[in-house]
Amino acid sequence: MRRIFALSCGFYLLIGITSVVLGALLPVLLPYYERGYSDGGFLLFLQFLGFLVGVMVSPSLTVRMGRKWMLALALVCITAAYLLLGWLPSWSIVLLLTIIVGFGSGIIEPSVGAFTIEFTENQKAVAMSKLDVFFALGALLIPAAAALFIWLDQWHLTFFAVAVSSLILILLWVTMPQAAAQYLEQAGENTTARGTNRASYSKKHLGLLTIFIVFFFVYMGLELGLMNFLPSILVERLELNESVASLSVSILWIAMIVGRLFSGKIAEAVHYMPFLIWSTVGTLLFTVSMIFVSGQWVTYVLIFGTGLFMSGLFCIALVYANVLIPGMTEKTTSILIAAGGIGGAVLQYLTGWSMSAWPVAGTIIILAGFCLLLLLTLMLSHLWNIRNNSLGAAFTQHTKEV
Structure with a gap:
């Protein structure tokens, strides 16, 4: 192995x-x-x-x-x-x-x-x-x-x-x-x-799969939006030289590498759902903060923090989805990665349109909106799983009593 x-x-x-x-x-x-x-x-x-x-x-x-x-x-x-x-x-x-x-x-x-x-x-x-x-x-x-x-x-x-x-x-x-x-x-x-x-998903697992499809669709839109438009955001907002602004992508990647060295161990220690929620909240806060700062180095610090909190979202969500939907790993992984690919392509267009149509702060708000959608899908997946587990336990108890 x-x-x-x-x-x-x-x-x-x-x-x-x-x-x-x-x-x-x-x-x-x-x-x-x-x-x-x-x-x-x-x-x-x-x-x-x-x-x-x-x-x-x-x-x-x-x-x-x-x-x-x-x-x-x-x-x-x-x-x-x-x-x-x-x-x-x-x-x-x-x-x-x-x-x-x-x-x-x-x-x-x-x-x-x-x-x-x-x-x-x-x-x-x-x-x-x-x-x-x-x-x-x-x-x-x-x-x-x-x-x-x-x-x-x-x-x-x-x-x-x-x-x-x-x-x-x-x-x-x-x-x-x-x-x-x-x-x-x-x-x-x-x-x-x-x-x-197991040729098909149960009703419970189909609902969870749908929620995670939305999560990966939105996440890749957020990641690729940051990767491809961060330099343009910095050029427009801070009036930086293009070569200097392009460093932002390297800073984001370095932060994600550093974060991924530890994200797996942290997720196993605190459990998947708390890790995903706090990672999403952290990404949201650091992204929104870019609207309120105008210093180059402070912005780079915020970008590094965003990369740290984003670093584990994709892989831990993929693991968590397969834990909640057991026995269909190959199919589930393919569907979720495909959803991410489609989301990256579609939502990048939305991000690029906002760069042309609105002030740059509008683009940052859109990226923050992606974070809010991620948070919403995580909460829905948690509530959906609890609800279906409770119904299953109640049905089992009723069957025993009968």
């Missing part, structure tokens, strides 16, 4: 890289192909579309191919796509390869996440938070690598660097020790058996 978990961290590092590498290269990629930012937005949308397809098909591919070979297929897709991208093919080929990259990443994230949640016997939140640390590391480091290659005027080598990283992971994955391979195969058989025994 240790070998498999180490490789799982490698998978999350890779999808952290793939999630941001295109965005980091857009300033040089678009002029090379004589394209505008609308074309860049379309390119990123295609990657999301491929990601969504990968997320939705991963449970069925797990059953048909087994997790080992399904993940190997995902790595081959990513490796081949980036190798071809490095040769700077025609724009239409770039569009196609971007979809393939998204597809491979979409297979990896829910599959590895579901496996970690289901087969980590203790400290599930700790294991998931460690995976998210590696995701954040990938998303933090690849822009720096891309900046170096751009400075050397060899920016296309960034694609080859990602391809080599993925190739190394393929070799480590397919040559894992026999004991690890047998454990993975047995785990896959157990997952398939559980999925066969």
Whole structure:
């Protein structure tokens, strides 16, 4: 299991890289192909579309191919796509390869996440938070690598660097020790058996799933809204230079990495629901505070605090949802990650519209509104679970009396 978990961290590092590498290269990629930012937005949308397809098909591919070979297929897709991208093919080929990259990443994230949640016997939140640390590391480091290659005027080598990283992971994955391979195969058989025994959600679990779909839809809108629009917010509000304002995203990622080093242990100690509620409240307070300050360094402190409180929301909520909805880990994880992907795409549009239509304070209020929605969904999930458990206990007691 240790070998498999180490490789799982490698998978999350890779999808952290793939999630941001295109965005980091857009300033040089678009002029090379004589394209505008609308074309860049379309390119990123295609990657999301491929990601969504990968997320939705991963449970069925797990059953048909087994997790080992399904993940190997995902790595081959990513490796081949980036190798071809490095040769700077025609724009239409770039569009196609971007979809393939998204597809491979979409297979990896829910599959590895579901496996970690289901087969980590203790400290599930700790294991998931460690995976998210590696995701954040990938998303933090690849822009720096891309900046170096751009400075050397060899920016296309960034694609080859990602391809080599993925190739190394393929070799480590397919040559894992026999004991690890047998454990993975047995785990896959157990997952398939559980999925066969429980083909659909109960009424109670369907209600909880719906609430968590809203949570992940809104959360990714909040996270990606901050990631993509923080520099613009600081430029508009504090009149900072663009290069200085862009540091805000690095500060946010560093804070999330630091927070994820401890969020799992804290969540296991205080329990999932209190952790999620206080994390959401903290995120709300730090986000709203940005409206009332005008100093650069104070704003950076608030951004760091926001990142700390946000750091564990995604992975701990994913673990908590699967604890409340047992026996459907693969399917539940895929649905929730897909909901997050859709929410990130839709709500980013709302955030971008607010930047154009309103003063920047309006955008901050919208982001704070996302936090309030997260808080509301958490409270609803808690009340829904209590209500259904009480009804179940009452029904059991009545049956015994009869």
